[in-house]
Amino acid sequence: MARLRAWAPLGALMGVVALVCGAVIGGFALLDGAGTGGGTGTGRGGGGKGDGWWAPGAQDRIRIGDAEPVSSDPWTGTWATAPAGAEPGAPTGHPGRSIRNVVHTSIGGTGVRVTLSNLYSPTALLIGHASIAIGKDGAGAGNSDSGSGSGSSGDSGSGAEAVAGTMRKLTFARQSSVTVPPRGQIVSDPVELPVPYDGDLLITLYTPAPGGPVTYHPLALQTSYLAHGDRTEDLEGAAYTEPTGFWRYLTAVDVLNRDSPGAVVVLGDSITDGDGSRHGANHRWPDTLAARLRDQHIGVLNEGIRGNRVLADQSRRGCGESGLSRFRRDVLGRAGVKAVVIDLGVNDILRGGVADPAAVTAGLRELTRQAHAHGVRVIGATLAPFGAYGGYGDVAESVRERVNEEIRYGGVFDAVVDFDRVLRDPYAPDRLRPMYDSGDGLHPSDAGYEAMGRSLDLAALEGGRVRARL
Structure with missing residues (x-):
């Protein structure tokens, strides 16, 4: 799996197809106590897979699913984000500047590749030079407010520093520059790099010429940076004087990891995106x-978008295409996906005014159908309470409750994680428990997000084998 392959000139583009084709495998080998606790080990230990889908330390784990992959594609996603729209105020991009995206890995590996997107531009995007390195500040770079596009005004760029000896040039079909087509995306050639578990990567792009609108993700909750000129291979962060709370152009980072059985993708809205958590x-x-x-070497890919809906396109507002429209790209198109957790529907009710719960659940059932067509298991989340949030009313609460009942008992998904029961106040079940409320009545606090992440029964991710129906 650690073997790096030379790609043909069209290999970078064909890699996108390989990501989709590599999605058809049934199940993980998982063990996490009763499923509600869990280890937080680094996952850096060795141990190889046995026959079938075994995780390291097979004597302590459950063998599940005997399906063989339909593709031998060796990549697993370690990080991803969903393109949400076109960046405001940047109609021709950031010509003559270097964009240093700082992202946090879930699992590591021996090699790495990245995906760049020009989805929201009618104009081709020229990348003149690109690089990847391990970030020196693995704990996060800034303390900026999450709602803006800029980081803390006191940030000196220290979070843009790379670990010595880890800077690698990225190429595309063996060329140092590449043109990403309008509305398109491209995958880099693989490079050898010891990618850390639970660490920061710096992916830097130099855009020498004007292009179209920037495809971006606005709620990064992590500080990235801009610099003037081509500073893609700078180890120091001194040139990166402009902190930013956006991720630009970058949508996925994949690794080569011999021990990884695959990745879990999480599709959601602002609650999945982390709105309300500490920057x-x-x-x-x-x-x-x-x-x-992590200790089972399973990647987790966050495809949440603030304001996202199941049914309606909100990309003009920077809230992404509908879940139905983006599912193939943002879930099935990710490397090594074996299961998806879906937490969508609140914005359809609260902002979209959907008064028919059957419309929401029909959309969720369609997402499950799309996943099953590619052998991907689906875990669905009940909708968290929002009774203290603006726009709440009796109709919205009734729709939320009826959607939740269908999710719990109607067979919408393969398994259910009940975020409603985890987060709700037992004395006012239409509201968040005070200790889990970030303060706006809708988005959880850090404690609330911790409780959500702990509540998912890992056995639900393994379940039974889902046979692909193509």
């Missing part, structure tokens, strides 16, 4: 899930 701390609920799965 730079990696306290979103998928981060807690990643810590529980």
